Amino acid sequence: MFKPIVFLFLHAICDIALTTQCGKVWLTVSSLWRPIAAGNKVVDAELEVNWDLDCPPNVGYPDTIKVFTADPAHNKTIKPQLTLFILEQIRGYYRTNITVGRPSLSGGWDATGGATLPGPHCLKHYAALYKDNVILTSSCLQIWPTWMYDLRRQLGRLPIGTLMIPGTHNSGCYQHGDLTRRHAFERYLLTQDRDVWTQLVHGIRYLDIRVGYYYSMANNTTFDEEVSQVNRFWVNHDVIRVTPLMTIIKDVRNFLDVARGEVVILDFHRFPVGFEGRPSSHRRLVSILHREFGGLILKPDKGVEGLGPTLNDIWNSGRRLIICYGDKHTANEYDWLWPPMTQAWGNQQTVEGLFKYMDETITGHKRSRNSQNPLWAVMAELTPVPLDMLFEWTGGLRQMADSMNRNLTALFQDEWWKQTNIVATDFFLGNNLIDISIQSNIKKSNIAQWRL
Ligand SMILES: *[C@@H]1O[C@H](CO)[C@@H](O)[C@H](O)[C@H]1NC(C)=O
């Protein structure tokens, strides 16, 4: 009577072991683009399939990965869009020609201000790992707009300076509307391919902003002084303006209004145009920020041991927007601006050089942090030099991001997650750092003592 039950029980354990311990498969979106023969259009945002296999010796290797446009666990009749047969490497990736485009954001997150559901939500595409026609594991391209508050039981006690926080570099430098050949050839201008609202909905929580102030826009001040002032501020890539600052401000404010437990860090890091020797530009910008964000702004707080307030502290305060300000004098004048944030920027032209710099910085040998600000950011981008831009040696920012995004996923997952606070990347859908950050924070919450 007893024996069969034990047998069934063991059998169930083996099934679980098989499905949970054979590694993982995940989807990313390529930063690269391809021209189409005729016309001005280009193909971009193609899906990439990534795998990292780790099967127990007695199980043997999975044989297939399939890509679907719906959840294969819920629809047994659906046909795969793509089947990959031979997985020669334990870790690898395959760039498909399936275009993701700009998929609608599930769970109500498309409409800014509509009904928005918490939790992770799958977008259209799924990948599943098989052995002998049995699904071992699967995943989807997903958004997780409310990850901080969804995981409040685990993450609440962690100081903000110890969390791993996914961010974007030059967050406001994205293309508005479809990518065209002309835009694609501006190889050194755009660093992102999703707007700030979409970045936040995916799970990004740190935004790196460089602002320009343009006097020449002041041709229409007689009508509405306030409106025309706002319109003079732009988000810049160096000296080129890309997006009106107001667009970014509205996205952040709308997000904080609907995602009521999420904490966002807005880093006004540099002021490349119209600020030099003009303190009035800073005062104008600061007054716009105060007017637009008001009661959402969290005052600077070094917290215990200089690691900043915990998420619980932040939720209790009811204020969830941290504004760091790169101009020291201005930051000193306003008690709600956080001091300039240290960005660990390698100024490296090769992937090897950058990874060496990042390793030294993250593991602690070479870190110089602003002791006044508990937050600091690793900037995980290569830096083109003027000759690169002239002679097209590197192929542009999209190629540069592509050459390292997958390695970043592996390095942060295996080594750097423990000591990392903020990490900012270009074309963030090409790496898996949002997921790695969330998983790392759960691991961090399980470890009592943090030495950072
Ligand atoms: C399963 O997928 C097929 C093919 O895409 C589709 O026609 C069918 O309606 C789906 N069934 C369900 C239950 O979603």
Ligand SMILES: *[C@@H]1O[C@H](CO)[C@@H](O)[C@H](O)[C@H]1NC(C)=O
């Ligand atoms: C995508 O690639 C497959 C084979 O790899 C090919 O059969 C198909 O025509 C391609 N589709 C597009 C839209 O290029």
Ligand SMILES: *[C@@H]1O[C@H](CO)[C@@H](O)[C@H](O)[C@H]1NC(C)=O
């Ligand atoms: C000036 O701004 C007002 C309001 O913003 C607008 O209605 C008007 O058309 C503008 N005039 C010119 C000449 O641009």
Ligand SMILES: *[C@@H]1O[C@H](CO)[C@@H](O)[C@H](O)[C@H]1NC(C)=O
């Ligand atoms: C300034 O004038 C130009 C041309 O009249 C107009 O296109 C532009 O919108 C104006 N700028 C502002 C901020 O009103």
Ligand SMILES: *[C@@H]1O[C@H](CO)[C@@H](O)[C@H](O)[C@H]1NC(C)=O
């Ligand atoms: C990036 O990852 C690939 C695949 O694991 C590896 O072969 C390559 O050496 C890595 N590059 C660097 C610079 O670490």
